[in-house]
Amino acid sequence: MNIAVVVGSTGGIGRALLEALEAQGTFDEVIGLSRRTIPNVDVVDEATISAAAYTVASRGTPRLIVDATGVLADGTAVPEKTIRAIEPETMARLFATNSIGPVLLMKHFLPLLPRQGRALFATISAKVGSIGDNRLGGWYSYRASKAALNQLVRTAAIELSRTHPEAICVAVHPGTVATPLSSPFAKNRLNVLAPADAALDLLAGFARLGPQHSGGFFDRHGAPLPY
Ligand SMILES: NC(=O)c1ccc[n+]([C@@H]2O[C@H](COP(=O)([O-])OP(=O)(O)OC[C@H]3O[C@@H](n4cnc5c(N)ncnc54)[C@H](OP(=O)(O)O)[C@@H]3O)[C@@H](O)[C@H]2O)c1
DSSP states (O other): OEEEEEETTTSHHHHHHHHHHHHHTOSSEEEEEOTTSSSOOOTTOHHHHHHHHHHHHHHOEEEEEEEOOOOSSOTTOOOOSSGGGOOHHHHHHHHIIIIIHHHHHHHHHGGGSOSSSOEEEEEEOOGGGOSTTOOSOOOHHHHHHHHHHHHHHHHHHHHHHHHOTTEEEEEEOOOSBOSTTTGGGOTTOSSOBOHHHHHHHHHHHHHTOOGGGTTOEEOTTSOBOOO
């Protein structure tokens, strides 16, 4: 059984990815995981991740795993416009969800990838996490948590290549997508994508990636982005 897994399958991008994968029918089974599924995955609770990985492994071989979890603003916290707005607790929560959560997914799910044949783990990062592309400033916690995520992807990809030379582990930017995460901040933006369109672009972009791209950061079409 070849399985595709979408973590964060109740989010705007995650749900669209799940639906696109089900419609394409490339995999024998498509498993969506979120805080609201059974088994549930809360990325700040490692026990839920290890239990879900165990369930996935019992069903078959995951050849595509997409992590579409993440937060930009939680509760009353909004992205910081100035360094004066930094609150350590808010920053720690964003790192817990956007950086540590995904690397815990890598810890428990990368070992499930097959050692032979094509397999891809992608985590949805964000271009604002690019240090080389940072021209506007602001959004300290979100930017830094995604930059940390990109470094964790790179580091995990190097380790993965030693045991899984054909596997691919990447960070991807989905574009600006109309979801609950972006909608408060994308009101005046042009080129805001529908989640279904972003999902199809992401899946087509994944197909353009090979083992030589593992550890990289890409846009939704598979074009490289600067770290
Ligand atoms: N939308 C954009 O324009 C845009 C641009 C660049 C990058 N991104 C990135 O794309 C990814 C998906 O975002 P989205 O736009 O689809 O946002 P969204 O609709 O708000 O979805 C976010 C997802 O993350 C999940 N999540 C949050 N905290 C979690 C936790 N502790 N454990 C497990 N799941 C958790 C949510 O689960 P619940 O349903 O349980 O809340 C939801 O499924 C994020 O990483 C985001 O940073 C989005």
